Amino acid sequence: MNYSELVTLMRRLAIEAGEKIMEIYEGPDFEVKTKSDASPVTAADEAADALISAGLRAAYPDVPLVTEEQAASHDVQARTFLIVDPLDGTKEFINRRGDFTVNIALVEDGVPTRGVVYAPARKRMFWTNSVGHSVEEVGTFDPETVGDTKDIRVADPDNDALMIVASKSHRDQATDDYINRYKVKDMRSAGSSLKFCLVATGEADLYPRLGRTMEWDTAAGHAVLAGAGGRVLRFDDHTPLAYGKEGFANPFFIAYAPGVDLKKD
Incomplete structure (x- = not known):
């Protein structure tokens, strides 16, 4: 191609x-x-x-x-x-x-x-x-x-002062509980795949998604983040989020800048 x-x-x-x-x-x-x-x-x-x-x-x-x-x-x-x-x-x-x-x-x-x-x-x-x-x-x-x-390039994160972005319409207690495991400098909400892009530009360090998404929700933002040096992992086992899954449904995931000290579930 x-x-x-x-x-x-x-x-x-x-x-x-x-x-x-x-x-x-x-x-x-x-x-x-x-x-x-x-x-x-x-x-x-x-x-x-x-x-x-x-x-x-x-x-x-x-x-x-x-x-x-x-x-x-x-x-x-x-x-x-x-x-x-x-x-x-x-x-x-x-x-x-x-x-x-x-x-x-x-x-x-x-x-x-x-x-x-x-x-x-x-x-x-x-x-x-x-x-x-x-x-x-x-x-x-x-x-x-x-x-x-x-x-654009992901930031070099400071684990003592992380910038976090989370969903505007789908925020829940499980997400807040996970975010509370980190030392957070600032928190912002955003909608849609913009959250991936905010990590890609260095405006945020970490975007956890503990909720339902489909592959069409995430693929483009995932590509942009990867092209800026970022990563997207499954929440459960920290393996790379893959595409072409049956039904095109995603598991929970974490999008982040390398250097963030990820917390295990």
Whole structure:
């Protein structure tokens, strides 16, 4: 696969999807429907999914595609595939809190190797370049022309003063109990896959997730974090979080900057 062409396409589709999402986000009230798993979905999820899926399938017809909004795609059995969450953080979108993202990633042999995370309301975009290094693009986001980029890298953490980021909508007592095992300098909440990106940029050192997630929620952020020198491990045994699992459901996990002294359960 030509990674340069793939990254260019993923970036363009993320921006175009973000434009559609923001049209609905900034418009009048929108309908919120409930999916079979009781999670919410809006016209923005569906429009972004249709745009991204069409673009990826046209360019890579032979590469399996997994997307949150297409139930049939969940039956794909492959170690290498494209995976999309067209609007990660639907609850943030519905409540107009801004912390939602467009996530597009490539998984190869069970590992997310390329990804883009675009937060259109926050005007932040992160992606892995053709050689797998992560950058943040700044400025206006033109789908056809790449703007200024800066390399991003995880921080060198101070275990006596860690920066922690946790879920805004899914915080629970188990998460707080785990965080309390660390010496924390500051704590912040964020929605969607932005949490991975905050670790990738060094704005946070540790992101524990002790709750349900799916692979399309995490693959793009995982790729960005890995491309910035970070790691994502299973919470239970501290082995690398792998992709292509049955049902595409994740176990609890920890995303972090190497150097954090991880606490065992």
